[in-house]
Amino acid sequence: MLNAIKGSGLRFLWLAIIAFIADQWTKQAVVAHIELYQAIQVTPFFNLTHVHNYGAAFSFLADAGGWQRWFFTTIAVVVSGLLLWWMKGLKRDQVMLSVAFALILGGALGNVYDRLVYGYVIDFLDVYYQQWHWPAFNIADSAICVGAVLLIIDMFKNGDEKNASVQEQ
Template sequence: MATAKHEPRALAWLIVSGLVLLLDQLSKHWVLTTLPEHSAVPVFDGWWNWYRSYNTGAAFSFLSNAGGWQKYFFIGLALAITGVLTHWLSKIPRRHWQIALPYTLVIGGALSNVTDRLVRGHVIDFIQWYWQEFYWPAFNLADAAILAGAAGIAAQGLFAKKRMT
């Protein structure tokens, strides 16, 4: 009777999650020690500032004025999503990096923002993009990783031609 060959799983890709978390936390340390609060520091005049701000809500400050309960809600939600994605990651063969990478980006970004909420009570945002009078809400590297990962997961769902083997 033939036995199935054991193939290494994609959990090793969690190293990417660790790097996302580390880079985001290092960038926030730089922000806290370098940038003034709530004051724009131009990076590229006309479209990009460093702008240190604090977010107690979710993306785009959703629920930021909800009275404090949202901190625990977003921590729980992020940990639940991280758990689900890590479980799914454990089912993916390591060679399928294009499936694993988006999961690890979301996991790393979510855990870094959870770290902010647990340590500081809020998330530190500092990247501000704008054009003329339109300002995109400030964000951080963790948010960018979450967005890139979510886009990758969505693209997989839209454009996948065959199931993973």
């Protein structure tokens, strides 16, 4: 069992755990120290702002009536299961892909925890320019985005290598 983990992408599960813990720790700090809708200016383009997101990315379906909580939770749980299965099948040298899946997994589980416990996701990172604000996000969302970028990089980097080896055959 341990050899199966060491030889697969599952050896990066520690990264998913760190992403989850960092996400939950920062959210609890925000809840404890920042009132709902309070904004604390950190720089001229960045605030810490405590908000609740009842929808998905960019508050998609936030006003849908409550069913979206279970819909997004179900999707995240299914995707998390798929990520674990894919990670188990990765080869030892597929490091970038393993790291990408681990970050996406940790972020997804961080937001799932919020949906299950609170019924919404706690967001607090607010980037803006003048009056235009990017939708608030959190550490889980950041982990998911970094993981997605790594997936795209891996696709371009290793996709070319796979295509070249197929063409040689």
